[in-house]
Amino acid sequence: xxxxxxxxxxxxxxxxxxxxxxxxxxxxxxxxxxxxxxxxxxxxxxxxxxxxxxxxxxxxxxxxxxxxxxxxxxxxxxxxxxxxxxxxxxxxxx
Amino acid sequence: xxxxxxxxxxxxxxxxxxxxxxxxxxxxxxxxxxxxxxxxxxxxxxxxxxxxxxxxxxxxxxxxxxxxxxxxxxxxxxxxxxxxxxxxxxxxxxxxxxxxxxxxxxxxxxxxxxxxxxxxxxxxxxxxxxxxxxxxxxxxxxxxxxxxxxxxxxxxxxxxxxxxxxxxxxxxxxxxxxxxxxxxxxxxxxxxxxxxxxxxxxxxxxxxxxxxxxxxxxxxxxxxxxxxxxxxxxxxxxxxxxxxxxxxxxxxxxxxxxxxxxxxxxxxxxxxxxxxx
Numbered sequence: 001x002x003x004x005x006x007x008x009x010x011x012x013x014x015x016x017x018x019x020x021x022x023x024x025x026x027x028x029x030x031x032x033x034x035x036x037x038x039x040x041x042x043x044x045x046x047x048x049x050x051x052x053x054x055x056x057x058x059x060x061x062x063x064x065x066x067x068x069x070x071x072x073x074x075x076x077x078x079x080x081x082x083x084x085x086x087x088x089x090x091x092x093x094x
Numbered sequence: 095x096x097x098x099x100x101x102x103x104x105x106x107x108x109x110x111x112x113x114x115x116x117x118x119x120x121x122x123x124x125x126x127x128x129x130x131x132x133x134x135x136x137x138x139x140x141x142x143x144x145x146x147x148x149x150x151x152x153x154x155x156x157x158x159x160x161x162x163x164x165x166x167x168x169x170x171x172x173x174x175x176x177x178x179x180x181x182x183x184x185x186x187x188x189x190x191x192x193x194x195x196x197x198x199x200x201x202x203x204x205x206x207x208x209x210x211x212x213x214x215x216x217x218x219x220x221x222x223x224x225x226x227x228x229x230x231x232x233x234x235x236x237x238x239x240x241x242x243x244x245x246x247x248x249x250x251x252x253x254x255x256x257x258x259x260x261x262x263x264x265x266x267x268x269x270x271x272x273x274x275x276x277x278x279x280x281x282x283x284x285x286x287x288x289x290x291x292x293x294x295x296x297x298x299x300x301x302x303x304x305x306x307x308x309x310x311x312x313x314x315x316x317x318x319x320x321x322x323x324x325x326x327x328x329x330x331x332x333x334x335x336x337x338x339x340x341x342x343x344x345x346x347x348x349x350x351x352x353x354x355x356x357x358x359x360x361x362x363x364x365x366x367x368x369x370x371x
Contacts (some may be wrong), residue, residue, distance in 0.1 A: 002258045002318070009261075027170065030186045030194060030240070037198055037244045041251040048254070058254040059209070066209075069252045073206030076248070080199025087192050088360045 003045060010038035044072075099286075106286035113293045114343045120336050137332040146313070146327045153310035160307050163272065164265045167236050172276075182236060183368040190237040193362065197230045197241020201267075202248035209253035223249075224270075224338050225345035228296035231271025232281040232350065233357045235364025239271035259319050262311025266304040270338065273300045275364070282358075283351040292350070297343040305334035 014035025020028030048054055053065030120137050127134045133142060141149060166172060172182035184190060204223030230238030246267040250256040255263075274281070274296035280288035309331040312321050321330065357363050365371070 003256075005258060006256070006260070027168075027186050029188070029191045030237075033191050033195055034240070034244060037195070037248065041248045041256065044248070044251040045256050048251070054254045060254075065254070069206055069209045072252060073203050073209060073249075075203070076199050077203030077207055080196050080201075080203055083192060083196035083199060087189065087196060087362065088356065090189075091361045 003042070006045075007039075007042050010035060010042055013038055102286035106289040110289055110293055110343075110347065113297055113339075117336065117340045117343050121340055124336065132329040132333070135332060137336050138328055141327045141331055146323055149306070149327050149331070150310065150313055153306035153313075156303060156306050157310045160265060160269050160303070164268055167272070168240060183370075184236045185367075186237075189362075189367070193234045193237040194241040194244070197234060197238045198244035198248065201226050201230065201242050201245030202252070203245075205245065205249035206252035209249065221337055222341050222345065225341040225349060227267060227270040227338075228274045228292070228300055228342055228346055229271075229350050229353065231273070231275035232278065232292075232296070233353065233363060235275055235367070236272075238364070239268050239275060242271040243268040257319055258315055259308070259312050259321075262308040266307040266311075269307060270300045270304045270342075273303060281350075281363075281365075282354050283347055284354070289347065292347060293343065296346065297339055301335045301339040301342060304338060305331045308334065 012035075013031060017028055017030075017032030017035045020026075021032050022028070048065065051063070051065075053060055053063050053068065055061070059065040059069060120135075123136045132138055163173075166179070167182055167184075170181055170184065171179050174180050201223060204226060205221055208222060227242045230242050232238075234241070243264045247256075247260055247264050250260045250263060274292060277295045278288065278291040280291065282288050283292065309326050312319055312326050312330065313323055316323055316326070354363075358366070361367070
């Protein structure tokens with residue numbers, strides 16, 4: 001039930017973001033990004049649930065969950081650092 | 095350096111070391127008493143002594159203020175020093191959105207990278223990535239704070255803690271980044287004022303605020319989320335304060351000192367982006 005509420009929130013954020021972005025309104029792009037990243041988290045949630053990586057709370061220590069999480073964490077971290085390098089090279093001033 | 099200047103530097107370094115030493119002592123206290131004996135931790139005592147009702151009221155006030163601030167800032171408004179509502183001047187252009195995304199990825203990734211190493215399985219995990227949260231606010235402003243919020247949400251999914259409670263974590267982590275961004279005047283870590291301001295707003299108030307914010311949300315939704323109230327206030331709240339403050343009082347100032355110049359030089363520092371002196 002809780003996942004349905006979170007999923008619905010993510011979809012609402014995404015739809016509002018798309019609408020504002022298409023209407024060229026301020027804040028549309030960030031809401032769109034927020035919606036996409038929120039739904040990315042929900043996708044992880046459903047994949048982990050299906051694979052049996054979750055325990056009642058936290059990760060199931062006897063599953064592949066902890067190893068997959070550590071690996072995915074490092075991959076996401078590297079993507080973030082690559083984005084930081086890209087933005088730093090581009091510079092922030094207009 | 096003048097005598098007054100040297101005195102201020104000494105004072106700021108002593109204050110910083112005292113805060114760091116206190117939270118290292120709290121770590122020693124927790125380890126020596128045992129992770130399961132949370133009722134005896136020194137950091138749990140104020141919560142147990144003052145009781146759930148007291149903390150529920152205090153945290154409720156902070157929750158309302160934090161939630162209003164979050165929605166105001168994300169929708170483009172802020173409160174200035176004269177308590178007037180003014181525009182926060184965030185453009186939300188491609189650079190701001192990229193900064194939000196990179197903050198989310200670096201924060202979420204760094205939290206999840208250690209998410210497979212639980213301290214108490216099913217309850218909490220090592221979170222050295224917490225050191226980045228105040229920095230993203232101080233360096234990138236509201237886009238960095240929003241990225242911190244999203245990063246925590248993604249980390250919750252990756253570590254098995256995603257629930258309705260994560261909405262509290264979302265805005266709570268926004269506030270860890272927001273408080274030093276908003277209330278520090280000097281984000282450079284290159285003056286006594288900057289260091290003292292950081293320890294007050296970034297390390298101490300930020301850590302307490304996020305703990306109370308999330309705890310109130312967990313308490314209010316206890317029938318849905320299911321974490322027992324004595325555990326929320328006796329264990330969870332003090333643990334969040336400790337888990338956040340131990341890294342923000344030791345690692346963050348070093349990272350901030352190193353990262354401020356390149357961020358500023360590349361025009362990514364938030365004051366330069368919104369045209370403030």
